[in-house]
Amino acid sequence: MTKYVVVGGGIAGVTCAETLSSLCPEDEILLITASPLIKAITNYKKITKTLEEFDVEERPNISLQSKCENVKVVQKSVGSLDAKSHVLRLDDGQEVVYQKICLCTGGKPKLIAEQNPYVIGIRDTESVQEFQKRLSTARRVMVVGNGGIATELVYEIEGCEVVWAIKDKSISSTFVDPGAGQFFIAELNKKKKTQEGKPSKRLKYTLKDIKISESNNTPIGGALGPDWSADLSMTGTQEISHCVTVEKCVEVQAIHTKQEFEKSGKRCCVLSGNPDQGSWPIYVELTNDKVYGCDFLVSATGVVPNTAPFLPGNQFLIADDFGIRVDDMMRTSEKDVYAAGDVCTAGWEPAKHWLQMRLWSQARQMGAYSAQCMVADMQGQRISLDFCFEVFAHVTKFFNYKVILLGKFNAQGLRRDYEILLRVTKGLEYVKVVLRDGRMEGAILIGETNLEETFENLILNQTDLTPFKDHLLDPDIDIEDFFD
Ligand code: FAD
Incomplete structure (x- = not known):
């Protein structure tokens, strides 16, 4: 035993x-x-x-x-x-x-259309390798989902048109509120800052020397870890950096083969201003009735x-x-x-x-x-x-910004009696604080704000912030000193 x-x-x-x-x-x-x-x-x-x-x-x-x-x-x-x-x-x-x-x-992974060979999920090293292989010959890919994996993919994919289909009104909504989603929208079609010359800080996931069976019954590997996407080449065949089209408030209605699509008489959406885009292996129909031709679809739906x-x-x-x-x-x-x-x-x-x-x-x-x-x-x-189960705390990176989530960062489970304090500097930082009865319930910190320690303490101690709340996010006040 x-x-x-x-x-x-x-x-x-x-x-x-x-x-x-x-x-x-x-x-x-x-x-x-x-x-x-x-x-x-x-x-x-x-x-x-x-x-x-x-x-x-x-x-x-x-x-x-x-x-x-x-x-x-x-x-x-x-x-x-x-x-x-x-x-x-x-x-x-x-x-x-x-x-x-x-x-x-x-x-x-919860896959939509699991049996469709043009639909893939991203979970472990093997699935990332499969994704990279397919992307290397792709002109357009559809990413479905609005969580961390979808957000990282959309940021990392270059040289390939991306249609990002989300069922919510704003991007990255599993983690951040619509305001922060709007803050990130500006980053979507920017040219990615090159990391060339920078030492690679994290691991390279590798299956080198490990024999993996090709069968579909291969047991799943562990989910990927931090920075799984940062050092991977995610490049398609086109001479473009980022080219992302977001389709909000939609789900996938149907995935048609080329033959099915041709028979259907439906029209396909045109991107990059070029109507003559040839044919596609699949045509994805969304619930807003738009149809996009794609090389493949990534299902990142949790x-x-x-x-x-x-x-x-x-x-x-x-x-x-x-x-x-x-x-x-x-x-x-x-x-x-x-x-x-x-x-x-x-x-x-x-x-x-x-x-x-x-x-x-x-x-x-x-x-x-x-x-x-x-x-x-x-x-x-x-x-x-x-003690770690006392306050929710998570640090991650979206669109190359540091993102810190604390406590009830999206006012989860709170009724309507909370207020929001906001400080936004476009392209630099987004700070949101959730207050109820003058006490801090949660916060979203995007960028290098250096507010995490003080805010964590304010959530833990439940200090009454009513007298200070007008100055809490004043950039000219060093709140760390203030609450020392
Ligand atoms: P897993 O890592 O899934 O490990 C499960 C283990 O069980 C594996 O070793 C598997 O082989 C084994 N196993 C399964 N079935 C059997 C069986 N029948 N018999 C024996 N062994 C079995 N989290 C974040 O915090 N931030 C992120 O930005 C983030 N991004 C992610 C990106 C991707 C692409 C993915 C897939 C996940 C991401 N996550 C992220 C989630 C995070 O990776 C997981 O929450 C975490 O790794 C889960 O760890 P785990 O040990 O519970 O499970």
Whole structure:
């Protein structure tokens, strides 16, 4: 019997196994992952109490065993789980008996028209390579979705027309409000600043030397990590930098083949002023009745938790978003089964300024915390919810701007009794503060604002800002000194 088993070699699983290893150096820990590479976190840095930054490297599975001697990594796929008997069955028939197990199998992209060969999703290194290959011969691509992946793609793709189809009124709306979306709109068709000559700060994702099966049944790899798009060539065949057309408030209605389109008598939208654009492999019809010919379509419409192997025969509580529900100790509803990262849904009453989003920072935090909970439970102790679940905090980059999101940054869950303070300098910064009863509930900081630490404290301390609110965003006042 293995004391601790972790399933999944993404950020959540690897962090869980590493934390277990450091807490229990004497115990055997088994990490089972379908992918040939695991995700290793490097250059971890805390920017504020809750904001963190790190790089992610893909490494051969063996590297984890060298770093943590009591961790054994097995590259196999899990077929099923018998939670009552504490038995995990692998695809090759092998059975693993565990005392405690943590499920960290991430999410699967939600693809529109999954069976269509001209529709691809972006999730892991392999899918990015497939995307690059197709883009290299493409004249036009349609990107569908309005989250982080779509936003990064639209910014990075060059030499190819992009039609960006979003179902909302403003771009990047999974993360930012319409005002910030408007701030970014100006960047859409700008020539990209070249990174040439700059040292490449982050990893190059690589599958070099790792043999990957070509079959469609290949188990999914881990989701990509920070800066996945920054150093990749995403260039099509055209002599253009950025050429983005945004179609708002639409969904995909139909994807036609060339023959279907020709028979339909429908008309195709013309871009770049040239009506004679030849024919396209697919014609995408949107709900506003516009039809665009494209080389292929990228479906970036989110992920669904990858729970399939674990559900038959067990009684997991499943949340509305299909994640496995966990309590404030990362326990699922099945005894001795924990879950962390994209596969799970936080089922506890969240702190006032925290919300779950399927992000790598939360995958790391949940992975580490679930390990602490497993060990505490084994030792008959109870620990309290980690501080990182106190305030939502995320740092990322959109259109080459630093983006920091704090607390209820989009006034999530607040009624109408909140007010917004705004400071915008076009092309430089966008600062939005959400206040309720004079207290800061959340903030969006775009650009180099240096306000994150002070604002995080103001959210945490719930200082009454009523007397200062007219000056809070005054660029001539150093608010850091003010609230010191
Ligand atoms: P994953 O990384 O998905 O790992 C799941 C692991 O489980 C993999 O190793 C897989 O092989 C294994 N597995 C799956 N099924 C089985 C099985 N049956 N048996 C054994 N092993 C199995 N987050 C951000 O914070 N900011 C961003 O800008 C951002 N951009 C993203 C861009 C892309 C293209 C993608 C795909 C994701 C992005 N994310 C971003 C989300 C972030 O990457 C994920 O939230 C995070 O990596 C999830 O980690 P995880 O460990 O839970 O799951």
